[in-house]
Amino acid sequence: MNGLSQISPEQRQVLGEIVESVRDIETTISELQAARDGLLALASRFALSAAEESVGLDSSDLSLRTVAAELGAVQHVSDRTVQRRMSEAHWLVTRFPLVWQAQGAGRISAAHTRVILDAAEHLDDPDDRERYCGRVLPFAEAESPNRLRLIAARIAEQIQPRSIEERHQDACEKRGAWVADQPDGMSDMVIHGPSALVHGMHDRVTQMGKALRMAGDERTLAQLRFDLLAEMILTGTPTAHDGDLLDEVRAEVSVTVPVTTLMGRPDSPPAELDGACPIDADTARALAGAATGWDRVLTHPITGGLLAVDRYRPSKRMRRHLRARDGRCRFTTCGHAARECDLDHTVDAALGGTTDVENLGGFCRRHHVLKHHSPWHVKQLGAGKLGWTSPTGRTYVDEPPPQNTVVFTEDRAAPF
Known part of the structure; x- marks a missing residue:
């Protein structure tokens, strides 16, 4: 074992103090960012109020620009950037005060706030937003932003007055592809479309790339994805038909x-x-x-x-059960997809550990290595909960996501 496995008690104490300090600093940063958002929102309200009282709302944008220019000049920041921040801050403070207050108290970070607001973009009713915040904030205080994203989207979906079918139909009208030029003769091609098709395309080239890697190709998976896409687009026969492209999805999509x-x-x-x-x-x-x-x-x-996962023709039952239960890597804060994780015996099979769901956990390669080659260690707590103990002796409990x-x-x- 390596990776800090031989540190002394004094070194362990120093590491613990570093962890405490980083946590306190991050809390302070969140509080200060919330305070800044409050002031930016106040500046936005001031600009709008001044415009309304003097020459009318038609000049509100000019008033906002004027205030943004002043704030930008004192910070040496573009006034366009400041005006965008003012708009976002006003949105947060006026429409999601509970979220703003939670960040101001240091209970969540700015990243958590961004996830919460993104998921609730279409919640127009104040009562709906209040119900949403009341349900999502406890999760935000316990989960990392990447794990919170799906939870927040699920809660917002349940409260959303318009059905996903209605919104999906409208959103499909905005599908498209565009190019953004980058330095060094490079460009990004961005596609925006139905999730099932986009995930299907990505997973298909991923499987093809992995097959080439297994055959000895030395290109990275990311490089292979691009090369395969370019080859299919530039040498294939485009049809641009309006049929049901879901029939063409052959990727492994869950x-x-x-x-x-x-x-x-x-x-x-x-x-x-x-x-x-x-x-x-x-x-x-x-x-x-x-x-x-x-x-x-x-x-x-x-x-x-x-409770259980089964199939009419059972095979690899426990693997399917764990993937369905966990959804992602079981290291605290990690959101890596379960289908790309390694199954690991919590108590080593060589040491008598059983091969069942009470002694198995799925970890991405990074955290699988961490478990076996560092002082981090994990314990099954029952009901799918895992307790991770850090080098400083802290315990972090990771629970399976809600189904x-x-x-x-x-x-x-x-x-x-």
Whole structure:
């Protein structure tokens, strides 16, 4: 074992003090950023109020520019940048005061705030936003921003008054592709479109690239993705037809669909694409209908917790169970997809550890190596919880993410 495994108690204390100091500094930064947002929002309100009282709202943009120019000059920052920050701060302070207050108290970071606001972009009703904030903030205080993203999107989806089918249909009108030039003779090509197609395209070239790597190709996976895409686009025959391109998706894409969604019940939660984002029910049904195999995920009707995973022709049952339960790497704060993780025996099989879900955990390669070659160690706490102990002796508990399911109360079915 290496990686700080032989540090002395004195060195361990120094590391602990460094960790405490970094945590305190990050908390202070979050508090100061929230204070700055409050002042920027105040500056925005001042500019709008001054415009309304003097020459009318038609001059509001000029008033905002004037204030932004003053703030930009004193900071040596572009007034365009400052005006954008003023707008974002005004949005945060006036529409999401609970989130702003949580950041101001140091309970969440600016990154958490950005995730929360992005997911709730379409919540126009103040009561809906308040309910959303009340549900999402406890998760924000316990999870990293990358893990919070899916949770926030799921909660916002349940509160969103318009169905995902309606919004998806509108959003499809904005699909497109564009180029952004970069230094050194390079450019970025960006595509924006339905999630199922974009993930399908990416996963297809990823599988092709991995096959080439296994055959001895020395290019990186990222390089292979680009080379394969360029070859297919430039040498293929484009049709640009309006047919159902979902029929062409042959990639390995995981879709979680509550059975009530497949049945068409209007109060059902949306399907989720690979644990990453919601998709509309029509897309989910199309992908489900073309699937060659199904994993059935059984959840508790009251708690929503995962009970079991099975298949009509069972194979690798425990692996499927853990992937369905965990969704991502089980190291605290990591959001790496479970399908790309290594399964690891918490208690080594060579030391008598059993091969069952109570002694297995999925870790990305980075955290798998950390578990075996550093003083970090992990313990099963039951019910899928893992306790990670750091070199300084702190314990961080990682819980499986909530399942995309429906739970029942005395009054009604309540999706997570």
